[in-house]
Amino acid sequence: MKWFCRDTWIEVDLDAIAANVTAFRRHIPASTAIMAVVKADGYGHGAVHVGRAALASGADSLAVAMLDEAIVLRKAGITAPILVLGYTPVDSVEQAAAYNIALTVYHADWVEQATRILQGTDGPNRLDVHVKVDTGMGRLGVRTEQELLLVVEALHRSDVLTWAGIFTHFACADEPDTTHAAGQHARFGELLSALQSKGYALPMVHCCNSAAAIAFPEWGYDAIRLGISLYGLYPSAHLRDQGAVRLTPALSLKTRIAHVKSADQPMTVSYGATYVAAPGEQIATLPIGYADGFSRLLSNRGTALHKGRRVPIVGRVCMDQVMVRIEAKDAEVGDEVVLYGRQGAEQITLDEVAEQLGTINYEVACMLNYRVPRVYLREGRIVDYCHQIGGSVKL
Ligand SMILES: Cc1ncc(COP(=O)(O)O)c(C=O)c1O
Incomplete structure (x- = not known):
């Protein structure tokens, strides 16, 4: 019996995934972890298979866009840390806690509502969250120091949510002109310093996508979020032609x-x-x-x-x-x-x-x-x- 009857198929080379993780492991500082981004079913390659291959070859954790994608990984038996990078409706926090999946937060009201829901739940009620900072992407995240402090203070008051990370996302790190990326990086640094000056110890800090990890490995902080290049693809022709990291398409x-x-x-x-x-x-x-x-x-x-x-x-x-x-x-x-x-x-x-x-x-x-x-x-x-x-x- 054939596994499937169709005469059209995708081949995913798991050795290529492993080779790409290794290539980044060599490129970034030893103290920087690799979060393998397997949203959108592993960019079309298959999230479970790619996630397992990435973890087996040196990635430390996984990231997805939405909670449902994370639950698929847990149901497949993956126990590594998983972060949801996108928005999660607050009425899903019990599921996130039950599956031990970290969520992204950027609003103090959300933190307070999630705390109340989890305090009232019968099941597991501890939840890790990463605070998203918008430094120039204009998508999700707190933008001002004041908003950031409101979220962090709400997290400190919560007895069920753990402040596990803080991150931002670059809009133009794949481009030859690095002005925008440098501006975002500087703004991120300012906001981190503002937290430290108020006496907060920083949790896990991360900002680099594939492009930033290739172009600015020194910005790695505690982890990079490796998406497109995990699959052996370059974020732009500019970074491909620079040749700083050799990738293998999967x-x-x-x-x-x-x-x-x-x-x-x-x-x-x-x-x-x-x-x-x-x-x-x-x-x-x-x-x-x-x-x-x-x-x-x-x-x-x-x-x-x-x-x-x-x-x-x-x-x-x-x-x-x-x-x-x-x-x-x-x-x-x-x-x-x-x-x-x-x-x-x-x-x-x-x-x-x-x-x-x-x-x-x-x-x-x-x-x-x-x-x-x-x-x-x-x-x-x-x-x-x-x-x-x-x-x-x-x-
Ligand atoms: C927040 C966030 N981090 C990291 C990534 C991975 O980016 P890339 O695939 O360019 O490496 C994405 C993907 O869009 C993302 O949205």
Whole structure:
């Protein structure tokens, strides 16, 4: 029996995840821990598998965007510290405490409400929280010293919440112009000093995402929050080209040819008949489409790899299928085709696809969805798989 029936799959190289953790371990100060960011199902790679691999290779804790993502990790048996980076509705604090998941806070009212809820609960009622400081991202977090002190004072009054961390997030650390990042870093330092001058001992301090960790490893404080580069991708072309940290991409997207046809007369291809194959052209149909997260914007633009050669996508990407022109006319049903990743000497990077789509590599990876099975590799061999089309049922 096959693990899944689809002839389209994602391969995630867990050795690449481990290598990327090691690369950062060498790049940042020894006293700085690594928090592996596995939100959005591990940026499309699979949060549980990536989280375990990261922890096994030197990461100290995990971070996600929302409490539900954290609970998935706990239910999978992960016991390492987990921080929710985003907003959590206060009526979920009992669940966070029950699963021992740290939350992000930035409002004194929230702290007081959470304290009252947890004081009244029958179950576990201790909860770690990290205070988020907005130093220039304009998203979540306290902005002034006064707001910060209100939150910290409320935490000190609480007998159920523990002030476990303080952090900020950079908006422009991936850019060649470091003015904005330096301004944010300076502001963060001012607010930390203000707390210390009021006699507060600082808990765990963290501010670096991948970009800041690459560009300013000396800003590591107690931990970096390593997201995109955990997966072997650079936050920007600028940091990629600088070459300060060598990363190994973990994800490949592969499929097999489902149908091959040769045009004996002009043959229109796909919806809208936007491509007309000339007589003699060979067209192969691949079983992947925009419903899998393979963008329709790649219609008549993207490429794939067949037998180590680039083959252009022709016609519109359909919901479940896409066509490529095989210039060597040597395609057969069942041949492997690589959409993202390496085949022979050729490679299609997520950066290249992102550029074609007018977006960033983060989105290209995150778009791949539950319909595509993931297989996990160690030393080039499959060690596990996950196909979420069946929900919790493995098909
Ligand atoms: C608060 C926070 N920290 C860290 C990260 C990781 O960032 P990156 O993927 O750029 O490393 C993110 C991701 O957006 C985030 O929102």
